[in-house]
Amino acid sequence: MELANGSRVQEFILLGFGVGQQKRFLLLLFFTILYILTLAENITIITLVLLDAHLARLPMYILLSNFSWLEICYVSTTVPRMIFDLASPHGIISFHNCFLQFYFFFSLGATESFLLSAMALDRYLAICHPLRYPKLMSPTSCYALVASCWVTGFLWYSTGVIFISQLSFCGPNIIDHFLCDPGPLLSLACPPLGNAPDIIQNAMTVVMLGNAFFVVLSYSVVVFTLMKTSNQGSHRKALSTVSLHMVVFTLFYGPLAATYLTPGGENQSEITKAITIFYTAITPFLNPLIYCLRNSQVKEAVQRLLKKKGRWQRTEETAQNVGGKG
Numbered sequence: 001m002e003l004a005n006g007s008r009v010q011e012f013i014l015l016g017f018g019v020g021q022q023k024r025f026l027l028l029l030f031f032t033i034l035y036i037l038t039l040a041e042n043i044t045i046i047t048l049v050l051l052d053a054h055l056a057r058l059p060m061y062i063l064l065s066n067f068s069w070l071e072i073c074y075v076s077t078t079v080p081r082m083i084f085d086l087a088s089p090h091g092i093i094s095f096h097n098c099f100l101q102f103y104f105f106f107s108l109g110a111t112e113s114f115l116l117s118a119m120a121l122d123r124y125l126a127i128c129h130p131l132r133y134p135k136l137m138s139p140t141s142c143y144a145l146v147a148s149c150w151v152t153g154f155l156w157y158s159t160g161v162i163f164i165s166q167l168s169f170c171g172p173n174i175i176d177h178f179l180c181d182p183g184p185l186l187s188l189a190c191p192p193l194g195n196a197p198d199i200i201q202n203a204m205t206v207v208m209l210g211n212a213f214f215v216v217l218s219y220s221v222v223v224f225t226l227m228k229t230s231n232q233g234s235h236r237k238a239l240s241t242v243s244l245h246m247v248v249f250t251l252f253y254g255p256l257a258a259t260y261l262t263p264g265g266e267n268q269s270e271i272t273k274a275i276t277i278f279y280t281a282i283t284p285f286l287n288p289l290i291y292c293l294r295n296s297q298v299k300e301a302v303q304r305l306l307k308k309k310g311r312w313q314r315t316e317e318t319a320q321n322v323g324g325k326g
Contacts, residue, residue, distance in 0.1 A: 010094065010095055011092050011093060011094050011095060011173065012092070012093050012094075012095065012098050012173045012174070012175050012180070012188075013090065013091055013092055013093075013173060013174045013175065014085055014091035014092075014093055014175050014177060014178055014179070014180075015091065015174060015175065015176045015177065015178075016082075016085050016086065016091050016177075016178045017086075017178065017273065018270075024086050025086075027086055028083060028086040028087055031079055031082055031083050031086070031281060032083055034079070034281055034282075034285055035075065035079045035080070035083065035281070037285060038071070038072075038075050038079075038281075038284050038285040038288075039072060039075075041068075041285070041288035041289065042068035042069070042071050042072050042284070042288055043068075043072070044288070045064065045065060045068040045288055045291075045292065045298075046065045046068050046069060048298065048301055048302065048305070049061045049062070049064065049065040050065070051305060052301040052304060052305060054297075054301065054304075055297065055298075055301050057139060058297075059122050059126075059137040059138075059139065059141075059142040060119070060122055060123075060126070061297075062139060062142045062143065062146070063115065063118055063119050063122055063142065063145075063146065064119075064291060066115065066146045067112075067115055067119070067287075068288065070108060070111060070112055070115060071112075071284040071287060071288075072284075073104075073108055074105075074108040074109070074112060074280075074284060075280065075281060075284040075285075077101055077104045077105045077108060078101070078105060078178075078179050078280045078281070079280065079281050081093070081101065081178075081179070082178050082179070082281075085178065091178070093180065098175075098180040098185075099161060099164070099165050099180065101179060101180045102161060102164075102179075102180040102181070102182065102185070103157060103158070103161045105179065105180075105280075106157045106161075106182075106204075107153050107154045107156065107157050107158075108153065109153075109256070110152070110153040110154075110156045110157060110203075110207045111149055111150050111152075111153025111154065112153075112252065113153070113207050113208060113211040113212075113252075114148075114149035114152055114153055114207075114211060115146070115149045116211060116215055116245075116248070116249055116252065117149075117211045117214045117215055117218075118145050118146065118149055119245060120214065120215040120218040120219060120245065120249075121145075121214075121218060122137055122142075123218070123219070123222055123238075123241065123242060123245065124218040124219075124221060124222055125137055127222050127225055127226065127238055128221060128222060128225045156203060156207060157200075157203055159199060159203075160182075160196065160199045160200040160203050163194070163195065163196040163199055163200075164182065164185060164186065164189070164196050164200065167186075167189040167190070167193060167194075167196060168189065168190040169188050169189055169190065170188070170189070170190040172188070173188065174188075175188070177273065177276075178273065178276075179276070179280070181276075182197075182200045186200075201260075204260050208253065208256060208257065208260070212249075212253055215249055219242055219245070219246060222238075222242055223239070223242065226238055226239055226242075244290055244291060247290055248287050248290055248291065251279075251283045251286060251287070251290075252279060252283060255275045255276070255278045255279040255283070256279055258275050259272055259275050259276060259279075
C-alpha cells in the first residue's frame with residue numbers, strides 16, 4: 001500500500017462518469033429514483049411472500065424472496081456510493097472502503113449466480129421429478145440451499161480480495177470507474193502482482209461459467225420434458241415460468257460476460273461503464289417486474305391480501321359504529 005516516495009495510499013479517487021454539472025444532476029436524479037423504485041419493488045415481493053401463507057410454503061417463492069433480498073443488498077453496494085459521488089465534487093473513497101465495496105459487490109454477485117442455479121434446480125425438480133419434489137424441496141431443504149448459496153458466495157472471493165489488498169500501490173491513485181473494480185485496482189498496483197490477477201480471473205470464470213452451464217443444462221432438460229407433456233395448460237404455464245427465469249439469467253450473465261470474460265473486458269472505457277451500470281442498477285430494477293408481472297400466483301396473493309385488508313377495515317368500522325352507539 002506504499003507509494004514510490006514511501007507514503008502510504010490512504011484513499012482512491014473514483015473518476016465516475018466524467019460529465020458536466022448539468023448531466024451530473026440528471027444522472028443523480030435518475031439513479032436516486034431508480035434506487036428508490038428498486039428497493040420498493042423488492043421489499044414488496046419480500047413482504048408479499050412473508051404475509052401470504054400460501055406463497056410462504058412454496059420453495060419457488062422462498063427462493064424468490066431471498067433473491068429479492070439479495071438484489072437489495074447488491075444494488076446498495078454501488079448505487080448509494082454512485083449517488084454520493086455525483087452529488088460531491090470529488091469521488092474520494094478510502095482504501096479500506098474501496099476493498100469492502102469490492103468484496104461485497106463480487107461476493108453478492110457470486111451469491112446471485114449460485115441462487116440462480118438454485119432456482120433452476122427448483123424448476124428442474126418440480127417439472128422433471130414432480131412426485132419426489134415435495135420431499136426433495138421441502139421448506140427446510142430450501143432454506144438450507146439458500147444458506148449454502150450465501151455462504152459459498154461470500155467465501156468464494158475472500159482469497160482474491162485478500163491477495164489484492166496486500167499488494168503495494170505505486171500511484172496514481174485514480175480509478176477510472178464509478179466503483180472499485182479489480183481491473184483498475186490491479187492497474188494501479190506495483191509489480192510484481194504475483195498470483196492475484198490469476199486468482200481473481202479464475203474465481204470469476206469458475207463461478208460464472210460453472211453456474212451458467214448448470215442453469216442452461218437444467219432448463220434444457222426442463223424444456224425437453226415439457227415438450228413431451230400432453231397437458232397443454234400446464235405445459236404453457238411451466239414454459240412461461242422457465243422463459244421468465246431465462247430472461248433474468250440473460251440480463252445478469254450477458255453484461256457480466258461482456259465485462260469480465262471477453263478480451264479487454266477490464267479496460268474501463270465508457271462502454272464498459274455503461275455495461276456495468278446495466279447489471280449494477282438496471283437489472284435489479286427489472287428483475288422484480290419480470291418475475292411478477294405475468295405471475296398469476298403473485299397476482300392472486302395480492303388479491304387475497306387486498307380482500308383481507310378490506311375485511312379488516314370493515315370489521316374496524318363495525319366495531320367503531322357499535323362503540324359509538326353504545
